[in-house]
Structures are given as C-alpha cells and as structure tokens.
Amino acid sequence: MALSSLPTMFCGVLGLVLLCLVWWLLELLWWKPRRLEQLLRAQGLTGTSYQFLTGDLKDENLLKKEAMSRPLPLRCHDIAPRILPFHYKNVKAHGKTCLSWSGPIPTVAVCDPGLVKEMLSDKLGYFGKPQFPAVAEMLSNGLAQYEGDKWVQHRRIINPAFSLQEMKQTLPAFSACCEEMVSRWTECLCSKGTCEVDVWPELKKLTGDAISRTAFSSSYLQGRRVFELLTEQTKRLVSTFWTILVPGYLYLPTKNNRRMHQIKKEIESILRGIIGKRVQEMEDGISTKQDILGLMLESNMRNVDEKGQLIPVMTIEEIIEHCKLFYFAGSDTTSILLTWTMVLLSMHLEWQVSARKEVLGLFGKNKPKYEDLSQLKTVTMILHEVLRLYPPATLFKRKTYKEADIGGVRYPSGVIVDIPILLIHHDPDVWGSDVHEFRPERFAEGIAKASKFQGAFIPFSSGPRICIGQNFAMLEAKIALCTILQHFEFELAPTYTHAPNLVITMEPMHGAPINLRAI
Template identity: 60%
Template sequence: MNPESVFSPAALPWSYLACGLLGLALLWPTTRLLDQLWWRPRRLERALRAQGLRGTSYSFLLGDMSDYGRQNKEAWSKPLPLRCHDIGAHVLPFLYSTVEEHGKQYISWFGPVPKVSITDPNLVREIMSNKFGHIQKVKFPALSKLLAVGVATHEGEKWVKHRRILNPAFHVEKLKIMLPAFSLCCEELVNKWAQSLGPDGSCEVDASLELQSLTGDVISRTAFGSSYLEGRRIFQLQSEQVGRFMAAIHKIMIPGYMSFPTKNNRRMRQINNEIESILRGLIGKRMQAMQEGESTNDDLLGLLLESNKTDVNENGQSVPGMSTEEVIEECKLFYFAGMETTSILLTWTMVVLSMHPEWQDRAREEVLGLFGKHKLDYEALNRLKTVTMILYEVLRLYPPASAFTRQTYKEIEIRGIRYPPGVIFEMSVLHIHHDKDIWGDDVHQFRPDRFAEGISKASKERRAFFPFGWGPRICIGQNFALLEAKMALCMILRRFEFELAPSYTHAPHTVMMLRPMHGAQIKLRAISS
C-alpha cells in the first residue's frame, strides 16, 4: 500500500468520518449508561436532600445493596430466643438501623434507584390509595414475567379491566362453593399426619413444608377442579421458580442481567415455558368445554373464563376480555399469591400457638364448642372470634409481606416534598405493626385480645393494620386466604395438640416473604376422642 494514498486529501475525510461515527456509536450508550448509573442518581439525591430528607449517600451501581446484604447476613446468623416476637431488627436490620440513624422517613438506594422508606401509617395509606396520581407498582419486567404478572402488576385501564373480570371469582357466594375443596385438602393433611403418629401418639413434622403443600393442593383444586393433578405440577414448578427468582432479584440492577445465559436464568425460562404450556392446555380444554355447553363455573378458572366472556365496562357496554396469554398470567398469579401467603400465615400461627399453649387451648375450645365433629360451614367459620383474633395477631407480628413498594412515574408533591419521577416508596408493614407509639408498650407481646373489638380499635392509629395492603389495590384474595386459614386451623386444632420440637430454631427472615429460616419443626400429639 502506498502510504501517501492513506494521507491524501481525498482519503482523510472518509477515514475521519468512519472513526467519528464509530466513536459516536460507542459514546451514546456509554453516556446513557453513565447517566443511569451515576449522574441521574446524584441529581435525584441532591433534589431530595435539598428538601430536608436524610439518608445514605449513593454508591456507584450497587447503592446500599452491599450494606443490606452484610447486615442481613450478620443478623440472620444468630437465632432469636423462643417466644421472642420482637423480630423487626432481626428481619430487617438495614431498615431498623437506618431509621435509628436518620429518622422514620429516610433515603436509601436500591442500586441506582433512590428509595424513600416510610413508617407513618397515615402517609402509607395516602400513597397506597394513590390519591396523588403519578404512582405505580415497582416493575422488573424481565424478571417478573418469569414468575407472574397480572392484576397485581398492571396499571391504569388494564388494571381496571382485569380487576373487574376477576372480582366475581372472589365474591362470598363463590367462596362458599370452594369450601368443599378447602375441607377435602385439609382432611387429607390431618389424616396423613394421623397415620404418621408413633406408638406414643405423637410425631414431628416441618409445618412450613407441610402447609405449603396444603395450600398448593387447595389452589390446585379450587383453580382447576378436575384437572387437579396437572395443577399439582404447576405448584411444584412455581415453588422452584420462587427460589430461583430470589437468587436473581439482587442482581437485576446490572443492565441486561436477565439476558445473560446463566444456569439460573436458563432454568427459570424452562420452568416458565413448562408452566405456560400446561396452563395453555388447561385453558384450551376448558374453553372447548364451555363452547359445548358444559358447566365450568365451580372453580377459579371457570369463573374467570365465564366473567371474561361476558365482560362489560362501567357504562354497561360489552368489551373484549383478556387474551389467552393474559389469562395464563392471572393463573400463575393465583398460584404464587394464593399458595405463599396462606401457607406462611398458617406456619407462623402454628409456631406462635406452640409458644402460647394457653391461646391454643382457647382456640380449640371455641372450635369444638362451635363445630364438635361436624362439618365446617361458611356461617360457622364467620362466627369464630378467638380464631379470628389469633390470625389477626399473627398477621400483625409476622406479616407475610414485610413491606410494600410503589414508584413515582411523574413528579408529585406529598406533604410539602416534591418527589421526582423514578423514586421508590418502601412502606414497611413490619415496622408499623411493631411500632410502640401505635400499638402500646405491649407491642411485642402476643395478645390476640387487642382485636376483640375489631381492627379499627386494636391500636392508637385507627388504620395501622394492613397485612394485605391498602386502597384500591388491596389484595383481591384476602377473604380467600383467611377462609382457607380458618378452615385449616380448625381442622388441625380439633385433631391435634402441638408444641415446638426441640430441633426448632426461631429465625424469621424475609426471602420475598417472611419465613422461618430453618423450617418450622412441630411436634403433634393426637387428641383422644
């Protein structure tokens, strides 16, 4: 090659242009990435601090995730004493230490995203009612799609439509239809335990695993009826998916992480594909049956499809329902929300009643007095006062969801503070449920009778109890969960006495939901007839 040709006047402009275009092509994504990971977080931090909010300082990329993980590891390495319900600093050590340093409303960092933690129940209600507008659920689309997206994650008109279609499936009259399925699953569980009793009339079970299996069975039967066995496979896959979801959630601030071909990411996609394939087949068969005139409205899927077929808007006009893909996502959400919440509530109820046998005896006396050996019906379950108080107090001390989150998508002003777009609100249910200023000096005692006059009179703040959320997006399945929990607890109480096994370690921790870290080993003893 002639060197002179490279540096000739004709060649220079083209070589410079090519290099310049390449430089711009590289500079643009680099600049966007720097803005996302450094300049924008610093701008948001300055804007929030200028209005008087205190908190941690932003650290590049990870934010407070390193401190969060370190404090969790330290706190969770040591169990709590038995009968200790002062679990807040153990379960959420970062939140409690930061509240102590910066106050009840503070800034921290979820990677490059600012997070304002709120522990004032009145402010929590205002945010969750979305009276200000411009607030939405926090979204991690690439990750959430592999677990469940549905009415819990939708916004705007899509949320309104899905909620309207789903509501009929959770009406009281429909829940009554599901009671036989609740009863059958619970009967199978207590019979299984009875067959496991040793010569001394006792046995040991891990209640966390047993009750998760129970609630998976309940969802399988109530959601899919005669297709129960196919539903069981979904339950098994969804349980594995939850564990893998939690292994990935702290890495999602790494741009494009979910597209990396890691072993965990590949397996999550395989699980999701299998779940969706099973559901697509179930939905197809059910729709075919509906077209042939068969009655299919005695389970959640049938009720959902029936409501979807006849959907009308607020003006009474017929409108298109959900697509098959959207129905699949709602079914996945049935499993995740329905199985997890109720199994965790029942697990902690058995643990706490093992710690407080006097309340176990009071609950059993009520159950036997109301039902004896007879079947449990809806009206009688609603007359349970002691059992209801116990479930509420367990939900107060051990709420399945330790916190709820929302995120601003436009600038809003709340109580004199302007929040820019992209700020996460973390509303700690656990902190509010354990706040001495709200619940009194006995806040960490197990006292179900504080709910004797109802939820509104249980604390100094009229509405400081929200285990199922608040506002228009309150959990659609809360009545389903409480009815299932009452049924299961009643059937266990009238067949068994129970206490903590020597191997039980009191170590609540939060992995998406509040769970016993080492299981819930319970010793069962048959009650003589």
C-alpha cells in the same frame, strides 16, 4: 472523498458515540442522583448519602448477612432488626420518612400510617408499582404488574371469582384437603401417640392442593404439577436475585437460566391446555364449572361489541399469567400464615387452649360451616395478631410516575417509595409498649380499634390495590386451623430454631418442626 479520509471519519464518529455514551452514563449514574438528593434534602429529608453506582446495596447485604448469622431466642417476636435490618437501622437513625439508595435510584421509606394510607389510596394517580421484569418473565406478569386502565379492566373481570359468595363454594375443597393432611399426620402418630412433623412443607402442600382444587376442579393433578414447578421456579429466581438486575442476564445460556425457561414453558403448556379445554367447553354450550378459572372465564365473556356479540377482554396468555399469580400468591401467603400461627400457638399454649375450646364449642369434631365462621372470635384475633407480628409480605414498593406531594415533601417522578409493613406493625408509637408481645386480645374490638392509628394494620395492603385474594386466604386459614385444633395438641419440637427468614415472603429458615399429639 478520498479513501484515506474514511478511517479518520470512522474514528471521529466512533469517538462521538463513545463520548455520548459516557455522558449518558454520567447523567444516569452520577449527575441525576446527585440532583435528586439535593432536591429531597432541601425539603428536610435525611438519610444515607448516594454512593456511586451501588447506592446502599453493599451495606444492605452486610447487615443482612450479620442479622442472619444467628437465630433469635424462643418467644422473641422483635424480628424487624433481623428481617429488614437496613430499613430498621435507617429509620432509627433518620426518622419515619428517610432516604436511601437502590443503586442510583432514590428510595424513600415511609413508616407513618397516615402517609401510607394516603399513598395506597392514591386518588390522584401519583403512584404505581415498580416493574420487575425478571419476576414478570419467570413467575407472573398478571394483575400485580398491571397499571392504569388495563389493571382496572382486569380487576373488574377477576373480582367475581373472589367474592364472598363464591368463596363459600370453595369450602368443600378446603375441607377435603385438610382431611387428607390430618390423615397423614394421624398415620405418623402410629402407636406412639406423638410424633414430630415439620409443618412448613406440610402446610405448603395443603395450600398448593387447595388452590389446585379450587382453581381447576377436575384438573387438580395438573394443577398440583403447576404448583410444584412454580415452587422450584421461585427458589431458582431468588438464588439469582442480584445477577438478574443485569439487563439481559436471564437470556444467558447458564444451567440455571435454561432450567428456568424450561419450567416457564412447561407451566404455560399445562395451563394453556387446561384453559383451552374450558374455552372449548364454553363454546360447545357445556355448563361452566364453578371454580376460579370457570368464574374468571365466564366474567371475561360478558363483554359485548357494537354488533351485540360476546367478546373476551383478556387473551389466553393474560389468563395464564393471572393463574400463575393466583398459585404463587394464594398458596404462599396462606401457608406462611398457618405456619407462623402453629409456631406461635406452640410458644403460647394458653392461646392454643383458648382457641381449641372455642372451635370445639362451636363445631365439636364436625366440619366447620361457612355461616358459623364469623363466630370465631378468638381464632380471628389470633390470625390477625400473627399477621401483625409475622406478615408474609414485609414491604410494599411504589414508584412516583409524576410529581407527588406527600406529607409536605414534593417527590419528583422516578422516586421509589418503600412501605415497610413490618416496621409499621412493630412500631410502639402505633401499637403500644407491648408491641413485640403476642397479644391477640388487642384485636378484641376489631382491626380499627387495635392500634392508635387507623390504617396501621396492612398485611394485605389497602386502598384500590388491596390483595384480591385476602378473603380466600383468611377463609382457608380459618378452616385449616380449626381442623388442626379439632384433632391435635401441638408444641415446639426440641429441634426447632427460631429463625424467620425473608425470601420473597417470610419463611422459617430451618423449618417448623412441631410435636403433635392426637386428642
């Protein structure tokens, strides 16, 4: 072969590679989305039209920016247009099952409680959770990210640590954390008898301390450091939300990326040390501590191989990821629930008075006992109504991993399904014309009779993948609220601005300043 022909051959091969690349990109970014759009529209679905590459991201950002530009009036609980403005607008225009676009991926919002219940039960295995590599990399690649047999196996191992009986053992730790918070607030009152406290960071500290103690017992201070680092990591990850969608972005040597990798290494180093020490104690025959970590490690060692020897199913790395998830989900959910509960009880003082009367009638100024918590009817109704109006998680996502027939529509593999919890919780067809009013009495006969459709109340999801920590969160919320009501009356401070804000969960954008008064 003549040497002079090599450049020609090289150019030919390069041209062929580029042609294949262009063809692949056109298939991914134009032809495939257009085919899927035609398929879904042919079955009666309506919604937005596909826009090349970006889909509806530009419109979502504009609507979000506009919604966030001004606060809501006090006592206004019609928050869906502010928190999920794009979904709200799309559902209003196109119905409770409608089409939109996450870049080139078709996304179907489903707001019908019956269809949602069917999808979340997923008895035929049509749906899975979409994977978010950046979240898994920097926050947690634990139970929430797993699928299939691995999820089943790990859920079975972790379940014992979150049983009602084991939750009873966490009560002293919860109470101790609440007493420390009450002491801080009492000192703040000083001789004035009243003071202003931003309860949002205070309640985050409370739940962070609680999960540290209940998960790691004697390693509580190390656990608190993990919580602080995860809080910083979450803020940094959210600040780069759109850029992390670019493949490989997290590995660019930016200042923020370097710090996130440092945080990740420090968290894993702390947890590896705590877990390694516990494993060694177990191997040495030292009794397992009855905290979440101890129970999880004990359950992990109940598997026997063919020789009759105990073997762990989860690796140390997997246990580390589960611990990170417990921190993030366990502390964030409860602190947000408590924050909005205090805000709403400050807006609706008649319910605060009613709840305090119930708590003082049952417990006086004594610590609540686990056995008596089931008698908290008013407090439970209030917490449920807060979870309905201000659910910490406002939207669940699922993905079809094989062709699925839901509600008479055949969804091909690869479609994202959005379940806007907030829109379902604020739907007047489901809850009545008073849907945007704070009316805890709607839960007087329990969750099942609170709405017109069973399965419409899903703050912790439902079906097999219902939140494993829901009992933990509700127990902690009841203990904390009872303790606060026993010691303080509270109302909104003049500096309070009603501006719910969706970050990962729904937070008060400008904090939650509240005036406390000792009783």
